[in-house]
Amino acid sequence: MTKDQLIKPKLKTEEYFINMGPQHPATHGVLRLILTIDGEIIKNIEPDLGYIHRSIEKMCERDSYQQIVHLTDRMDYLSSHINNEAVCLTVEKALELEVPERVKVIRTIIAELTRIASHCLWWGVMGMDVGALTTYFYAFRDREMINDIFEETCGARLTMNYNIPGGLMFDIHPNFIKRVKEFITHFKTKIPEYDRLLTGNVIFQKRTKGVGVLSKEDAISFGASGPVARGSGVSCDIRKIHPYSAYTQVNFNEVLFTEGDSLARYKVRIQELWESVAIVEQLVDNIPEGDIKVDTKAVIKLPKGEYYQRVETARGELGVYINSTGTKNPYRVKFRSPGFSNLSVINKIAKGSKIGDLVAIMSTIDIVVPDIDR
């Protein structure tokens, strides 16, 4: 070996595999990403799913329609109320039941509170993923107030089962309206605090601006929905396009940003907090009097046919497809979960970036693994 070769050895890189997950703080659940890496540059991402797949769709085929509602809590557990609502709306659509106005309004208020709670959790964890621990405590402080309201009204904090086909399981707690108003007053002072703490932070901006850019065409083609698609300028809010429950009665804006990067997706969610607050404010003073449910038969049998209902969860579009042959069990149930389609964009937008950026991208896609692994 010559002296020259010793001093300047010929450098050669080669691609290798690295596992991110299944137990990794940034995957927010049991998800394994198989990364092909060249140095620190990501060449390919292959998600390995199914660690917590329970085959809810198969379980539904053996259950009655009332029982199915309970299973859907366990998909996207941060939007549990909205998942329940989706199934109930599908069954009500099939039975041609018109639920009382009171039910619609209460469902919508709780759905929006669920959305706020979900976005709070996401914001806290997002900060933590990029290295700001404080956000977690701020967000959980506010989220706790919502969970307390839920607990008082329906007994559960997370997997609520408050909806039943035909209405609600119980009436709201006498304190409900007072506590929701207290929360709204409190929370309106806190969103600017979130902005001061994280949104304008230089380090945070550098970690997210221009990272993981998703174009509008790709967002549509990948079937992305929710804040992921709206960060790329795709108008896809089901509450606007196909309104359900009490969304026809309220004024709110669909939040759209066109940059398509992680920061845009972040901003969509922060703005959505304001919109959700506005929706709750409009409704909480005007909850109509009336029944909390329409009586259904103890054994619900849907008429033969196919039924589809779309709702907007905190993560995007949830679709419930029920195929009934007229018996007490569905013939086939399919849940089109937002997380599943949103995850599929990851290879496209994170290819070529560094592992550290992947963490920020994963955060802003905001996946909940049981939602993907139904």
Added chain:
Amino acid sequence: MTNQEIQQLVNSWSDKLEFSEEESEFLNVWVSKEELHSICEQLKTNRDLKFDYLFCVTGMDWGEELGVIYHLESTEFRHNIVVKVKTADRENPTLDTVSDIWLTAEYHEMEVYDFFGIKFNNHPNLKRLFLPADWEGYPLRKDYVDEVNMVIK
């Protein structure tokens, strides 16, 4: 476009299509498996239709036949159509992939393959998505029996 106009337009592409609006809120169209890819491509590219958003892909076992249901929407016009395709071959069911038309279909078709065993021609990466690679059988088929893991009352 109204469902009727869509039906008229799509019907002019082929004489093997069957339309139905019964027992469903959408316009349904049955497509033969040979024509699936070309019809889907036209649904997306036709400038009066522009079905660019494939929001749901459902694998189905109708008892005798296996198949797939595609729910489509146009983000520009906001009209919908449901494309259905079936195959009678339960031993070795194959359909053409539409993942080159809508990228989201790649993952959804992997899911259908995983649970129904329908193979998709020209799919870029067809493999078990949720279940382990050595899993036997396709659990969402109606004739699937798993004596160990399945609780049947």
